[in-house]
Amino acid sequence: MANSQDDHVNPSQGSSSNAFIPPSIHPSSLLSGQSYCHYSPCPEDITSSLNVDSTTPIPDPSIPTTPCVLGVDEAGRGPVLGPMVYSAFYLPLSLHHSLLAEEHHFNDSKVLTPGVRSNLMRLLCTPGHSLQKSCGWAVKLLSARDISAGMQRPGAGMYNLNAQAMDATVEIIRGVVEERGVDVKEVYIDTIGNPQSYQKKLEMIFPSLKITVAKKADSLFPCVSAASVCAKVTRDSALDICYEALQKERVGKGMEHMNDGWGSGYPSDSKCTSWLKKEMHPLFGWGNECRFSWGTAKELLEVKAGLKVDWPADEDEEATKMTQYFTTASAESNDTQDELRDWYGRRPKEIF
Structure with missing residues (x-):
């Protein structure tokens, strides 16, 4: 999977909705259906355990590190369109509540307006701002294509x-803790399924970390709230980029614009289902933006598809026994020589 960061969008650029496009958007990977990771630079207020002066950074136990807290949350688990994005957000333990909750009022991304989310993300990426100097973040974008291929x-x-x-x-916790040497002491994660069993699995992988997995963690712990904002802004921007690319493709083919949009990407959104029905190719369905493993997409392909492909079965349905190559010909075909049987054991000069 792609991990390159050299093709990200310039943060000064905007999408069709004039929302901030974060550097976690890598257009070439996104549009080609690849999953990828993006890591922000380590903040200047956080000292990691890596010897950055070395050509190959290695842990240096003599470097005094900054104790940090890290939160993890996702956006886009349920939609039929677009990627699912996981985000990790970390900052010094001493600033966990004062900087995020009290000063900048981070909260579960679902209760913040798109404008507020976009502005918080912009501040995180603004050089010299207190958030940019003290906070680091990472995202793992799982493309719709890869999600479906796995499922x-x-x-x-x-x-x-x-x-x-x-x-x-x-992957993103390891990227922050092991590959970047951030001294994470506490980890808070929004759960997948049962919190206790999920927490035990993660504790086995990261025995040195104090991990707390909880339902609604994005409304309980500021670092998880901040992670949810990073994930949500990245996913929304990814949808904008994909939609604009489809618009340009249609213009290039002399087709009309998709004026109605495709909504939020969730199957419960009437705009989304209308778009899926209207834009479905009778043979190929949709592009890399669609999760073909979702029931909504499957049903449309099965019911609405205009073209059917029949894959012919092998003509010989009975399995061929290996022994038949070494037995004598049957009475019905005494004059028919079996090529493999006659060749086997003969010297090359007798064959050629």
Whole structure:
């Protein structure tokens, strides 16, 4: 999966809605259906355990580090359109409540307006701002294509959404703690399923971290609230970028604009379902923006698709026994020589 950060959008650019586009948007990876990670620079107020003067950064126990708290949350678990985004957000323990909750009023992203979320994300990316100097963040964007590919693996090979979500959580925590040397002491995570069992799984992976998994963690812990904002702004921007790309593609083909939009991407959104029905290709369905493993998409393809593809079965339905290659020909075909049987054991000069 792509991890490159060299193709991100300039933060000064805007989308069709004039919302802030964060540097966690990597257009080329996004539009090609690739999943990827993005990490902000380590804040200047946080000293990590890595010896950054080394060509290959290595842990240096002599460096005094900054004790930090880290929160994890996601956006886009349920939609049929667009990616699912997991985010980790970290800052010094001493600033956890004062900076996030008291000064900047971070809260669960669902209770904040799009404008407030966008502005908070903008401040996080503004050089010299107190949030940018003290807070770091990371996202793992799981593309609709990769989510569906995992969920549609046959049989026991299926990679379900919970497993994908947990792997994303583990990846970004490791990226912050192990690869960037941030001295994380406490971790707060919004749960997937049962909080106790999920917490035990994570504690086995990160035995040195104090981990708390809870329902509605995004409304209980400011660092999780901040993570939810990063995840939500990244997902919303990703949807804007995908929609604009489709508009440009249609213009290039001389087609009319999609004036009605595609809504939030959730199956319960009438705009979303209308878009899916109107824009479905009779053979290929949709592009990388759609989760083909979702029931909504499956039903439309099965019921509304105008073209059917029949894959012919093998003509010989009975399995061929290996022994038949080494037995004599049957009475009905005495004059027919079996090529493999006649060749086997002969010297090359007798064959050629």
